[in-house]
Each structure stands twice: as structure tokens, then as C-alpha cells.
Amino acid sequence: MSPPASTEPPATPVPSPSLGLEIRGVSKAFPNVQALSDVSLEARSGEILAFLGENGAGKSTLLKVINGDYQPDIGTLTLDGQPLRFANPLDAHRAGIRVIYQEPEIIPGVDVAENICVGELPGRGGFVDRRLLETRVRADLDRYGFSAALPMGLMGDMLSPAQRQLVEIMRAIKSNVRVLALDEPTSSLTDDEVQRLFALVRRLRDEGVAIIYVSHRIREILQLADRVAILRDGRLIAVRPAADLTEEEIVRLMVGRDLTAMFQRRRAVTDRVVLRAEHIASNWHHDVSFYVRAGEVVGFAGLVGAGRTELAKVVFGELPRDSGSVFVDGRLVSIRRPSDAVTEGIGYAPEDRKREGLILMRSVLENASLAVLQRLSRFHFIQRRMERRLAGEYIERLRVRTPSLEQEVGKLSGGNQQKVVLARWLAAKPKVLILDEPTRGIDVGAKAEIYHLIDDLANQGLGVMFISSDLPEILGLSDRIYVMQNGRISGELPGPGATEEQVLALAMVDHLSRADPVPKSTAPEEGLAG
Amino acid sequence: MSEAPAGEVDGPATPPISPFRTALARVASVVRPVVRFIGAENLSLVIVLAIEIAVIVSQTKFFLGQQNLLNSLGQNIAVLGVLAVGESLVIIAGALDISVGSIAGIAGVAAALVVTGTGSMQLGLVAGIMAGICAGLVNGSIVAFLRVNPIIATLGTFAAFRGVAFLIAPNGYPVGVGTQPDFTWLGSGRILGGGGFVGIPIILIILIFVAIVGHVLLRYTDFGRSIYALGGNATAARLAGINLTRVRLGMYVFCGMTAGLSGVLLAARTTSGSPLNGQGMELQAITAVFLGGAATTGGKGTVVGTVLAVLILGVLSNGMNLLGVQQYWQDVATGMLLVTSVAIAQFRALRSERARTRIASRG
Ligand SMILES: Nc1ncnc2c1ncn2[C@@H]1O[C@H](COP(=O)(O)OP(=O)(O)OP(=O)(O)O)[C@@H](O)[C@H]1O
Numbered sequence: 001m002s003p004p005a006s007t008e009p010p011a012t013p014v015p016s017p018s019l020g021l022e023i024r025g026v027s028k029a030f031p032n033v034q035a036l037s038d039v040s041l042e043a044r045s046g047e048i049l050a051f052l053g054e055n056g057a058g059k060s061t062l063l064k065v066i067n068g069d070y071q072p073d074i075g076t077l078t079l080d081g082q083p084l085r086f087a088n089p090l091d092a093h094r095a096g097i098r099v100i101y102q103e104p105e106i107i108p109g110v111d112v113a114e115n116i117c118v119g120e121l122p123g124r125g126g127f128v129d130r131r132l133l134e135t136r137v138r139a140d141l142d143r144y145g146f147s148a149a150l151p152m153g154l155m156g157d158m159l160s161p162a163q164r165q166l167v168e169i170m171r172a173i174k175s176n177v178r179v180l181a182l183d184e185p186t187s188s189l190t191d192d193e194v195q196r197l198f199a200l201v202r203r204l205r206d207e208g209v210a211i212i213y214v215s216h217r218i219r220e221i222l223q224l225a226d227r228v229a230i231l232r233d234g235r236l237i238a239v240r241p242a243a244d245l246t247e248e249e250i251v252r253l254m255v256g257r258d259l260t261a262m263f264q265r266r267r268a269v270t271d272r273v274v275l276r277a278e279h280i281a282s283n284w285h286h287d288v289s290f291y292v293r294a295g296e297v298v299g300f301a302g303l304v305g306a307g308r309t310e311l312a313k314v315v316f317g318e319l320p321r322d323s324g325s326v327f328v329d330g331r332l333v334s335i336r337r338p339s340d341a342v343t344e345g346i347g348y349a350p351e352d353r354k355r356e357g358l359i360l361m362r363s364v365l366e367n368a369s370l371a372v373l374q375r376l377s378r379f380h381f382i383q384r385r386m387e388r389r390l391a392g393e394y395i396e397r398l399r400v401r402t403p404s405l406e407q408e409v410g411k412l413s414g415g416n417q418q419k420v421v422l423a424r425w426l427a428a429k430p431k432v433l434i435l436d437e438p439t440r441g442i443d444v445g446a447k448a449e450i451y452h453l454i455d456d457l458a459n460q461g462l463g464v465m466f467i468s469s470d471l472p473e474i475l476g477l478s479d480r481i482y483v484m485q486n487g488r489i490s491g492e493l494p495g496p497g498a499t500e501e502q503v504l505a506l507a508m509v510d511h512l513s514r515a516d517p518v519p520k521s522t523a524p525e526e527g528l529a530g
Numbered sequence: 531m532s533e534a535p536a537g538e539v540d541g542p543a544t545p546p547i548s549p550f551r552t553a554l555a556r557v558a559s560v561v562r563p564v565v566r567f568i569g570a571e572n573l574s575l576v577i578v579l580a581i582e583i584a585v586i587v588s589q590t591k592f593f594l595g596q597q598n599l600l601n602s603l604g605q606n607i608a609v610l611g612v613l614a615v616g617e618s619l620v621i622i623a624g625a626l627d628i629s630v631g632s633i634a635g636i637a638g639v640a641a642a643l644v645v646t647g648t649g650s651m652q653l654g655l656v657a658g659i660m661a662g663i664c665a666g667l668v669n670g671s672i673v674a675f676l677r678v679n680p681i682i683a684t685l686g687t688f689a690a691f692r693g694v695a696f697l698i699a700p701n702g703y704p705v706g707v708g709t710q711p712d713f714t715w716l717g718s719g720r721i722l723g724g725g726g727f728v729g730i731p732i733i734l735i736i737l738i739f740v741a742i743v744g745h746v747l748l749r750y751t752d753f754g755r756s757i758y759a760l761g762g763n764a765t766a767a768r769l770a771g772i773n774l775t776r777v778r779l780g781m782y783v784f785c786g787m788t789a790g791l792s793g794v795l796l797a798a799r800t801t802s803g804s805p806l807n808g809q810g811m812e813l814q815a816i817t818a819v820f821l822g823g824a825a826t827t828g829g830k831g832t833v834v835g836t837v838l839a840v841l842i843l844g845v846l847s848n849g850m851n852l853l854g855v856q857q858y859w860q861d862v863a864t865g866m867l868l869v870t871s872v873a874i875a876q877f878r879a880l881r882s883e884r885a886r887t888r889i890a891s892r893g
């Protein structure tokens with residue numbers, strides 16, 4: 001299947017000077033990895049072009065070439081007919097190209113208003129003019145409907161992933177953009193926020209901006225995009241109008257094979273309660289009680305900021321608990337720090353892989369075996385052969401795309417990094433596994449594999465606490481669902497048979513009358529946990 | 531880059547293997563395990579060392595003499611080397627220990643007191659090492675339990691331990707151990723000598739032993755892995771279930787232990803347990819670790835790199851001594867070496883990682 005760009009209709013003359021960004025024959029290699037080979041396509045002004053492809057297919061690399069972070073090995077870029085040559089991202093910004101990355105860069109010690117206007121703070125005699133700054137930022141936020149989701153005075157390090165994303169988007173659209181590229185912008189947004197973002201993106205398109213949109217959410221792409229480009233192993237496989245494509249077809253093009261049913265659950269719920277939390281109260285919670293049985297997948301649904309991640313961290317000993325008790329296998333346990341929780345048989349795969357999951361400069365192997373070091377060691381010596389076997393098994397099952405187990409984790413693509421964190425905890429096989437947004441940023445093929453693994457683990461008698469903002473996966477996978485809202489459990493539903501409407505109703509009961517809309521930090525100083 | 535299957539078919543199926551390439555392959559098969567041991571990231575250190583030696587050898591014939599290599603050079607680097615191995619662990623874990631020189635001072639006095647009191651070299655050695663372990667426990671507790679920043683914590687104990695060294699020395703005077711040949715043998719003794727060979731200094735053997743222990747600890751144990759994890763990302767390490775308190779205590783104890791040992795060696799070599807021993811050595815040790823390729827942010831570094839850096843520094847000062855260069859110039863050269871090497875490493879890191887200067891460049 002060849003991209004339409006390469007078929008040359010000899011009769012028709014060259015189309016009038018194409019507006020927008022033109023990518024011609026771009027290749028980019030890293031040691032042992034050909035990230036892009038000979039990619040040609042154009043992002044037209046006033047059009048939304050979506051990139052789809054498996055983890056490691058080269059989507060982010062292509063955006064980094066467009067943004068001037070990487071120079072292509074060969075190939076050219078032209079914008080509105082002008083050839084481009086970027087030495088660095090600043091050049092790209094000057095030319096009107098903005099790329100919003102998977103991991104936005106936020107300055108921790110500065111509030112939202114200043115983060116949005118970084119580099120262009122309105123000044124008066126060397127001082128920042130706060131009032132002017134705030135009026136401007138407020139106007140922008142109001143215009144796009146984000147003022148509730150993004151309180152202006154919040155400090156950078158207090159922002160949730162969703163809010164970080166919004167800051168980055170606000171930064172970009174403030175300046176004069178010609179090409180706006182978004183790398184998985186919705187992976188940490190709620191449905192509501194997604195719809196608002198879409199409205200914003202459509203509006204920019206209608207204003208004549210060329211939009212490039214990268215996502216693993218196929219349904220979203222069909223809803224939003226005008227054209228879809230599919231990448232596989234660094235090559236462009238197809239570029240088609242979105243209207244001509246169906247979900248199944250996209251999956252087939254992406255993965256190169258048909259996927260069987262995504263959610264297949266065998267019921268394995270037993271009577272044994274592996275994890276029970278009673279009357280948990282903390283900075284973030286009021287009197288939360290729940291339980292997880294062996295062989296059970298318990299979904300935790302709710303809006304971003306409802307306190308699900310914090311609940312996991314309180315149980316895991318990472319965040320302080322004011323009162324309440326935790327039982328593992330019916331035994332009251334004292335968990336004062338995460339290592340206690342791991343000793344008791346609880347595992348936690350965090351949602352924020354870069355900050356909380358990975359040692360970026362260390363190898364895939366070291367990261368994957370980190371939670372099982374003790375089990376792998378004899379007299380403190382790591383049994384290397386066993387380590388390779390154990391880590392390798394899950395790296396392979398999750399299809400982590402890496403040249404070797406020795407590769408630095410920081411050099412993997414975003415989705416593959418996420419898989420390494422999962423591999424770590426799947427290899428650890430605790431009694432209870434807490435998965436916090438495990439499929440964020442992961443391609444369909446690997447998602448199906450992860451669902452499969454979760455089902456396997458439940459069958460082996462593990463209890464799974466499954467936190468996700470993706471309703472279909474919560475509904476498709478859970479035996480039981482807790483819905484959280486503003487630091488409380490607002491309802492419990494049986495997994496099979498529950499509907500999206502039921503969950504949403506519980507998630508938003510008194511959403512609008514929330515007393516304290518300012519979410520608290522989820523990234524405490526180290527000292528808090530001790 | 532992109533394969534061209536059509537072209538391959540017409541080309542010669544198997545190109546004739548040139549003798550040159552087989553020779554190259556043979557060399558490579560010998561070199562590869564060596565490189566793997568040294569570590570690719572340490573190759574530039576080997577090159578620097580080779581250049582340094584070549585320059586010095588071209589200037590003076592004394593450098594390659596047995597006496598110089600095994601005595602002046604070997605004995606000089608040993609004390610610093612032992613100290614730097616312990617410091618490596620702490621720096622790789624993203625922390626710092628400024629107090630090691632002061633710990634060496636305490637250990638030297640303690641060992642000298644015990645040796646002169648009991649006449650037993652072994653007891654003296656143990657006393658010095660125990661003193662180091664205790665000091666390490668103090669550092670570790672302050673950092674791990676009281677959560678004081680490592681720089682501040684060990685800056686405090688840097689001064690306090692030096693005071694302790696004076697307090698335990700009788701009236702603050704050095705304790706002479708010149709009359710204890712067993713003990714001074716640790717510093718200047720040799721084995722396997724004879725027939726024109728001056729023998730291998732004991733102190734060098736001790737350094738090699740300590741370096742191997744440090745290397746094995748970092749590379750093959752769960753403790754070592756935890757140190758890299760802690761230095762690379764403390765939050766992630768904690769959430770993976772590593773008990774950071776224990777790791778922090780352990781690494782400061784190990785560092786204190788090597789500092790104690792190096793204090794004993796220094797006392798044995800100078801035949802005096804002086805409370806002033808080891809002054810300024812903390813800076814040399816830290817210099818060596820960073821020169822050896824440890825990341826300032828933690829998470830990266832090797833004992834092999836540190837030992838190579840100690841060699842580079844030792845050869846530099848030894849060579850300059852032989853050439854009669856003033857001490858002041860030696861200090862200038864050492865400082866420049868550190869700054870340039872870290873600057874080069876930084877520059878390379880910047881270029882190879884994507885230079886994401888988006889925010890900075892806008893500000
Ligand atoms: N700095 C780097 N050094 C080495 N390899 C790299 C580097 N950056 C990317 N790669 C490799 O290039 C390939 C493409 O990566 P890229 O980040 O573009 O994937 P992606 O399509 O964005 O995937 P995802 O959906 O997981 O985000 C991957 O195999 C990745 O490991």
C-alpha cells in the first residue's frame with residue numbers, strides 16, 4: 001500500500017502552490033533504530049491531519065523533526081512553499097510551527113498565569129505587571145472555556161497531567177501559529193475536557209491553521225480528523241480521508257493483523273478479600289472504605305481530581321493517612337512507606353511514568369526488574385540470568401519496542417516507556433496490583449495484550465485495583481466498579497451490566513457545587529511519605 | 531539506510547574476505563571484553579590517561595622507573611583512591627559526602643592511639659575502620675532520618691568530625707607510630723619483591739581490593755542497583771518499593787568505612803596519626819568521582835571510572851613533580867582538568883539528547 005503522494009498522475013499539472021507544511025522524503029535513524037524512513041506527506045492549512053501508529057512507529061520523532069528538535073538525516077520541509085531549515089525549536093516557533101509534546105514542560109515554582117506567558121511576561125519597569133498578566137490570561141482562558149479547569153493561581157508543581165497539558169496548549173495558541181501539532185493531547189483529559197479541546201482545535205482549523213494530531217484513540221480521530229496518516233515501523237503506510245476509514249480498517253493498517261475481541265474476561269472472583277481499606281481519611285479523602293477480592297478486577301472510575309490516584313498512594317504508603325486501616329489477606333497491616341506496602345504484597349504502577357515510574361537514564365532491564373530485586377537476589381547478589389529471563393518475558397509479551405534490554409529507557413517512545421513500568425509490576429506478581437491509568441498512551445494492539453494480561457493475573461488469584469479514566473475499558477474489564485467523586489466513594493456498581501451513564505451520574509453528583517475546586521498536589525516532597 | 535533488495539541480487543553474493551578484515555576481527559575479539567569491563571563510557575578516560583603518560587614519558591625518563599611507578603605514584607594514589615571509591619557510591623546516589631577528609635583524620639588518630647596502646651596492627655586497623663563506620667552512621671542518620679540535605683549535613687559533620695579528631699588526640703597533638711613497624715608496613719610495605727623488582731606496595735593491593743569490592747557492590751548486588759535507582763529518580767525508586775532510608779544509611783556507612791581505612795593508610799604512610807590528616811582530600815575525592823564520569827544529578831557513574839580518574843590525577847601530579855613544576859601550577863591544572871572534562875561531557879550530552887531549550891530560549 002503506497003501513499004497517494006507517490007503515485008504520479010502525469011496528466012494533471014502540479015497543484016497550485018500547496019499551502020501548509022510539506023514533508024518530503026524524511027528519514028531519521030538512531031543507533032540500532034530506523035525511526036523514520038522516507039516519509040512524505042503534507043499538512044494542509046485549514047485541515048486536521050491525524051497520525052496513527054503503534055508505539056514506537058515514529059510519530060513523535062516526526063513531530064520532533066518538524067519542531068527542529070531533530071535534524072532529519074535526509075529529506076526536506078517546506079512551509080507555504082518556503083523551504084525550512086531549523087537548527088532548533090526556536091527557529092520553528094519563529095516560522096509559526098508549534099509542537100505540543102506528550103510530556104509538557106512546566107516550570108514548577110511559578111503559577112499558571114506565568115507559566116502560560118513564560119518568556120513574554122508583560123512588564124513595567126523591570127517588574128512583572130501582575131494585573132495585566134492576569135487579565136490577559138483570564139481572557140484567554142475564558143474564551144476557550146478552560147477557566148474552571150485551570151485555576152490561574154495554581155503553582156506549576158501542583159498541576160495534574162491534564163492541567164499541564166492545558167497550560168502547554170494555551171501557550172501555543174497565544175502566539176501566531178501556522179502549524180500546530182499535538183502529541184497525544186487527550187491521554188490525560190476527561191471526556192468533558194476532550195470535547196472542549198476539540199472545539200478549540202476545530203476553531204483553529206477554521207482560522208486556517210494546519211493541525212497535526214497524534215493519538216491512540218481511534219474513535220476520537222475519526223470524530224475529529226479530516227485525513228489520517230498511518231505509520232508503521234517508521235514508514236508511511238497510508239494516507240486517507242477520515243471519511244473513508246472505519247475503526248477496524250485503521251486497526252488493521254496499524255497493527256498489520258486483525259485484533260480479536262479487546263475485552264475478554266473469565267470470571268475468577270473468589271470470596272477471599274485480599275485488600276480491605278476501612279474509613280480512610282486523609283488530606284484528600286473523607287471516610288473511604290473499599291475492598292478487593294482475590295481474582296477480582298475492581299475498577300475505580302471518576303473525574304480527574306476525584307482522588308483516585310491519591311487513594312492508591314495513601315494505601316500504598318506514599319501519601320500520609322490521618323486515620324483508617326488497611327488489611328491485606330484479612331490481617332491489619334501497618335504501611336508507613338511504599339517499601340512496607342511492597343513487602344505486604346501490594347504493587348502500584350503509577351500514572352506519571354516519567355516522574356514516578358522510571359529511572360530514565362538506566363536500562364530497560366534495570367527498570368523492569370526494580371520491584372523484584374529482592375526476590376532475584378541471593379545473599380544480595382542479583383542472579384543475572386534469572387533477571388534477564390523474568391524481565392525479558394514481560395518486555396516481550398508487552399511487545400516493548402527496544403533494540404535490546406540494555407537500551408536506556410529514556411530513549412524509548414512514550415508508549416513503550418509506559419509498558420516498561422507495567423512489565424515491572426506484572427513481573428512482580430504481588431497479591432494486589434494497583435494499576436493507575438495503565439493504558440495511557442498505549443496503542444490498540446498492546447492495549448489488547450494488557451487487558452489479556454490483567455485477565456490472566458486475576459485468574460491466577462491476584463486482586464487488581466484498576467484506576468482508569470477510559471470508561472469503555474473500566475466497563476469492559478471490571479468485576480465491580482467504585483465511582484469516586486471529590487474524595488469520596490459516591491457509588492458502587494457491578495461491573496457487568498453497568499453503563500457509561502450510570503458511572504457518569506455517580507461521578508458528577510454534586511460536581512458543580514464543589515466547595516473546594518482546587519485539587520491538592522499529588523507530588524509531595526519526599527519528606528511527606530516518611 | 532533503506533535497503534534496496536533489487537540491487538542486492540546483481541551484486542557479488544559473497545565478497546572475498548580480506549586478510550585485513552580477519553585480522554581486525556581477531557583484534558576486536560580481544561579488545562571487546564576489555565572494553566566491556568572498562569565500559570564504553572570510560573574509554574575517553576583511558577585515552578586521556580594514555581595521552582598524559584605519553585607526554586610525560588617524552589619529557590622525562592624517570593617516570594617509567596619502578597621506583598617512581600610503584601613508590602611515588604602507586605602509594606600516592608592509593609590513599610585517595612580508597613577514599614574516592616566510597617565517595618563514588620554516595621555521588622551516584624545523587625548525594626554528597628564532604629566529611630570524608632575529616633573522617634580520615636579521626637580514623638588516623640584512633641588507629642594510632644590503639645596501636646601505640648596495644649602494639650597490635652590489626653586492632654589499630656579495626657579501630658580506624660570502626661571509627662569510620664560510626665562517622666558514616668552519623669552522616670547517614672542525619673540524611674536519612676532527619677532529612678537534612680546531604681551537602682548541608684556533611685558540611686556540618688565536616689567541621690564537627692575535624693573537631694572530634696583534635697579532641698581524641700592527646701592535647702590535640704599527633705600520635706606518632708614510627709615505632710610500630712607492623713603498622714607502618716601497611717603504608718610502605720611491599721610484597722613479592724626481590725631480584726631487581728622492588729615489590730608491590732601493600733597499600734596498592736588494598737586499593738585494588740577496595741575497588742573490586744566497590745565495583746562488585748555497585749554492579750552485581752541489589753544494594754548497588756538501589757543506589758543507581760535512588761540517584762536516577764528517588765520518587766520512582768521509592769514507589770518501586772526500595773527502602774530509601776536503608777540505602778542512604780548503607781551508602782554513608784560504606785563511604786565512612788573507606789574513609790576510615792584511607793585514614794589508617796595515611797597515618798601508616800606518614801607514620802603519624804595527626805588530627806590534621808586528610809585535610810583537603812574530600813575535594814580531591816569528589817573531583818576524582820566527577821572526573822570519572824559520575825553525573826552531577828546522580829544515577830550514573832562507575833568505580834572503574836573513578837579509579838581511572840584517580841590515576842589521571844595521580845599521574846598528572848607525579849609527572850609535574852618530576853618535571854619540577856610548582857605545586858600552584860599543579861592545582862591550576864587539576865582544576866582545569868575537572869572543569870573541561872565535565873564541560874565536554876555536558877556538551878556531548880546536550881548534543882546527543884535533543885537540545886530542548888524551548889522554555890529557556892523563550893525566557
Ligand atoms: N533519542 C532516541 N535515541 C534512540 N532511539 C530513539 C530516540 N528517540 C526515539 N527513538 C526510537 O525511535 C522509534 C520511534 O520513536 P517515537 O517516539 O517516534 O515513537 P511514537 O510513534 O511516538 O510512539 P508512542 O506511540 O509510543 O509515543 C522508537 O523505536 C524509539 O525507541
Ligand SMILES: [Mg+2]
Nearest residue numbers: 059060413414
Ligand atoms: Mg510518541
